[in-house]
Amino acid sequence: MRDHRHEPALNAAVETYVTPGRRYLQLLNTPFLSDPAQRQAFGRALAEDSVRITDDELELLLGYEWRAQLTASWLVAFARRAAHRERIGELLLANKRIYAGRGFCFALARFGTEEDARLLVDYLHAFLPRTDRGEQDSAMGALSHLDARLGTEHSARFLGETGLWSRWLHAKFPPDRADVPVSLDQSRDVIRTQCSYADHAMKALPSER
Template sequence: MRHVRSDPEPQELVRRFVTPDRRYLRLGGGLIRLSPVERAAFVRDLAQAAHEITPAELGILFEGGWRERKSAAWLVAVAHRTEFRDLIGRLLLASEGPYAGAAYCVALAEFGTAADADLLSSYLDHYLSRPDLAYDQAVVLGTLLHLDGTLGSEYATRFLAPGGPWDRWLEVRAVSTVGPQYCRQIVHHLCAFVDETAEALASLDSES
């Protein structure tokens, strides 16, 4: 992991792509609550960032902390940079820090292939067997449900079977948690936002 405060290159990238208008905090569920005017401005700015950033610069952001990784994952989703699929899958499975997992899920949902469903399934195979760990199980399962709807597949079925991995994880956890169906709805709305931003990006690319 590169340390932003002691490395001038990541510092400049954070200034350009992570912190403008507290972008790293607004990327996520809060986007759904934006007013039409706020949404249009945010779409425009995020599309511009996705247009400007290079693959090498994205790679540097992915070496940073959760703020950098979260922002990079969203920019990757908007630009549909599937070359980062495996890296995002590894970062999701590693769960090295908080707050970025949902952003990885949005990127994989946007890529929208069986390969992405496999990465989400690998995460669930590992973390639903660890009830002592509460990371991104619900949002990952919700994302898998979203992909099942897109692909016409049934990847999530084995996890949600009565008495299956999800039920067992919940039973041992013995605490309330947001359900995967709710997370599926959130992922659906976030993907709609990404699609809207990707259209704005396409307009910028055509003007270049």
């Protein structure tokens, strides 16, 4: 198993951006989004690091395990480092790291273009028929968010009573379950909140950046 401690450049990137304050765990559970005491300081640190990190460091993190990938995708998203779009799309479709996909979907939503919508559509076509592992709800939320921003209807192809989204929900959660913990509105609101958080944090950086 690969260990970043045996690779100096990767280890430096992990220790600088991923592990301090267990940042990766904060990004997984996002308590800072609802905690006023954390919200501003955490967002400022992310914004500063999203500008400071180099493309080489981002590539190192994106090529490692889920904690590094999740952190890298948030940094990419905050500063809209669109040079990493293709790599993020490849990683999302590969679906090899559980949890990291949430960050990939956020990054694509944050880039905000038709190309990003296409990558999400490709992922959903491949993984909505599956329930074993994936971030289908995050991808649907990101695509729906992009539809609202772009004036498109890409997500419509997956909706409806017999659409892939409904079939995934019914397959993922027992039909007699009273509380299905996922809905399109909830998934879209998560992405919208993340994008708004990034917008505010980046705008708060000193103008010389």
